[in-house]
Amino acid sequence: MPELPEVETTRRGIDTVITGRTLRHLVVRESRMRWPIPAELPELLTNRTVLECARRGKYLLLRFEHGTQIVHLGMSGSLRSVPVDEAPRKHDHVDWVFEHAALRLHDPRRFGAVLWHPASDGPIIAHPLLAKLGIEPFDPRFDGHWLHQQFRGRNVAVKQALLAGDAVVGVGNIYASESLFRAGIDPRTPAGRVSLARCTRLADSIRATLADALASGGSTLRDYVGATGQPGSYFEIHAKVYERHGQPCRVCGTPIKRLVQGQRATYYCPRCQRR
Numbered sequence: 001m002p003e004l005p006e007v008e009t010t011r012r013g014i015d016t017v018i019t020g021r022t023l024r025h026l027v028v029r030e031s032r033m034r035w036p037i038p039a040e041l042p043e044l045l046t047n048r049t050v051l052e053c054a055r056r057g058k059y060l061l062l063r064f065e066h067g068t069q070i071v072h073l074g075m076s077g078s079l080r081s082v083p084v085d086e087a088p089r090k091h092d093h094v095d096w097v098f099e100h101a102a103l104r105l106h107d108p109r110r111f112g113a114v115l116w117h118p119a120s121d122g123p124i125i126a127h128p129l130l131a132k133l134g135i136e137p138f139d140p141r142f143d144g145h146w147l148h149q150q151f152r153g154r155n156v157a158v159k160q161a162l163l164a165g166d167a168v169v170g171v172g173n174i175y176a177s178e179s180l181f182r183a184g185i186d187p188r189t190p191a192g193r194v195s196l197a198r199c200t201r202l203a204d205s206i207r208a209t210l211a212d213a214l215a216s217g218g219s220t221l222r223d224y225v226g227a228t229g230q231p232g233s234y235f236e237i238h239a240k241v242y243e244r245h246g247q248p249c250r251v252c253g254t255p256i257k258r259l260v261q262g263q264r265a266t267y268y269c270p271r272c273q274r275r
Contacts, residue, residue, distance in 0.1 A: 002058065002073045002077065002078070003058065003170065003171075003172035003173075003174055003175060003213075004057065004058060004137070004169075004170030004171070004172065004175070004210060005175070005210055005213035005214045005216075006073075007055060007058045007059075007060065007073065007170075008055055008214060009214065010060065010073070010078070010079050010080075011053055011054070011055045011060055013080075013081070014053055014060075014079060014081065014103055015053040017081045017098075017101055017103065018050045018053060018062070018096065018098060018103065019050050019051070019052060019053050020049065020050065020051075021049065021050055021098045021099070021100070022047060022048065022049045022050075022098065022099070023045050023046070023047070023048055023049070023050065023096055023097070023098060024046070024047065024097050024098060024099060025042060025045075025046050025097050026041060026042040026045050026046070026094070026095070026096055026097070027042070027094065027095040027097060028041070028042060028093070028094055028114075029088065029092065029093050029094065029095075030093040030094075030110065032110060033074075033093070033107070033110050033111075033112055033113055033114060034072070034074060034110070034111050034112060034113045035113055035115060037094070037114045037115075038115070038116050041069075041114070041116055044066075044067075044116065045064065045069070048064045048065070048066070049064065049065070050062055050063070050064060051063045051064060051065060056124075056125070056130050056133060056136075056169075057130070057133045057136075057165065057169040057170050058072060058073070058169075058170060058172075059071070059072050059129065059130060060072070060073075060079070061124060063124075065119070066118065066119050067116055067117055067118040067119045067120075067121075068116075068117045068119075068124045069114065069115070069116055069117075070113065070114075070115040070116070070117060070124075070127065070129065070130075071105070071112070071113065071114055071115075072112050072113040072129075073107070073112050074107055074109060074110070074111030074112030074113065075109050075111040076107060076108050076109045076111070077105060077106065077107035077109075077111070077112040078105075078106050078107075079103055079104070079105050079106075080103070080104055080106070081101050081102070081103060081104075082101070082102050082103075082104045083101065083102070084097060084098075084099075084100075084101060084102050086102070086104075088104070089106070091106055091107060091108045092104050092105070092106050093105050093106070093107055093110070094114055115129075132166065133165060133166075133169045134150075134165050134166045134167050134168045134169040135167075135168055135169065136168075136169060136170065137168050137169070137170060137171060137206050137207055137210055138207065138210070142168060142203060142207075143200065143203050144196055144197070144199040144200025144201070144202070144203045144204075145196065145199075145200075146167075146168075146203070147167060147168070147194075147199040147200075147202060147203050148194070148195075148196045148199040150166070150167035150168075151167065151191040151192055151194055151199065152192060153192050154190070154191040154192045155190050155191075155192060156190065156191055157187060157188050157189065157190065157191065157261055158180065158185060158187060158188075158189045158190070158191045158194055158202075159176050159177070159180060159187035159188070159261050159266055160191075160261055160262050161191035162176045162179070162180075162206075163176060163262065163264065168206065170210070171206055171210075173264045173265070173266075174242050175206070175209050175210060175213060176266075177241055177242045177266055177267045177268065178209045178238075178239065178240060178241060178242055179202060179205040179206045179209045180202070180205075180268065180273060181240050181241045181267075181268060181269060181272065181273060182201075182205035182208065182209060182240070183198065183201040183202040183204075183205040184198075184201065184272055184273055184274065185198055185201075185202060185273055185274075186268065186270075186273045186274055186275040187259075187261065187266045187268050187273070188259075188261075188275065189275045193275075209238075212238045213238070216238065240269075241256050241267040241268055241269060242267050243267065244256045244267060245257065245258035245267060249269040249271065249272060251269070251272050252269065252271045252272055254269055254270060254271040254272070256268070256269055257269070257270055
């Protein structure tokens with residue numbers, strides 16, 4: 001699944017292509033996504049100008065004068081810039097066609113979303129999909145004290161607390177494993193038992209891990225590609241534990257272990273990461 005670094009990399013890529021540009025038309029080839037794409041959306045957006053390309057968590061927000069389009073890449077989606085006359089492939093479901101280029105949503109599983117929030121419904125941050133999201137990891141307010149307060153009294157494993165997205169948004173399965181390794185915390189540790197000092201290490205590790213991923217253009221997992229069609233290289237350069245089951249830890253040499261938490265794979269070093 002595209003995580004925050006992949007979505008932010010996509011946002012940065014498409015921002016230079018579409019912001020300040022007028023959308024000539026929206027082409028919807030397949031409306032049956034996670035939620036049906038509104039039938040009136042092409043008419044609503046024809047000849048409208050994109051004022052801003054923003055992000056909240058894993059949601060891309062394309063702001064127009066009369067509302068905001070909410071785009072989610074789902075489990076396997078990608079959004080990339082293509083020439084206007086490039087023929088679509090299988091699973092290319094939506095095109096945003098501008099005079100100079102087009103954006104194309106490719107989503108084999110159709111778990112993504114393309115929704116509309118009219119300005120008359122109020123601020124976009126009040127939308128039900130966004131209203132309960134946690135703090136952004138690069139927000140100046142996010143630190144060890146914030147995490148420690150959010151984890152207080154929670155018996156759920158710290159890895160699961162990170163994935164919940166209410167303490168901090170965008171730390172998905174891949175980068176949660178990597179961040180916990182950097183912080184030296186066993187992913188099974190109850191969140192409420194993580195001390196302030198360890199929460200501080202974890203907050204610092206989350207920011208560092210995501211910054212490395214952003215610098216690398218995201219991961220290379222499965223078929224993820226960025227807005228330019230190029231894959232990221234995070235795992236080639238930085239991965240310490242994720243998808244390295246049985247391989248020696250890059251720090252101590254102990255074989256990396258794999259376990260399943262909440263139906264998601266977790267990777268950790270039993271020596272470097274203590275409860």
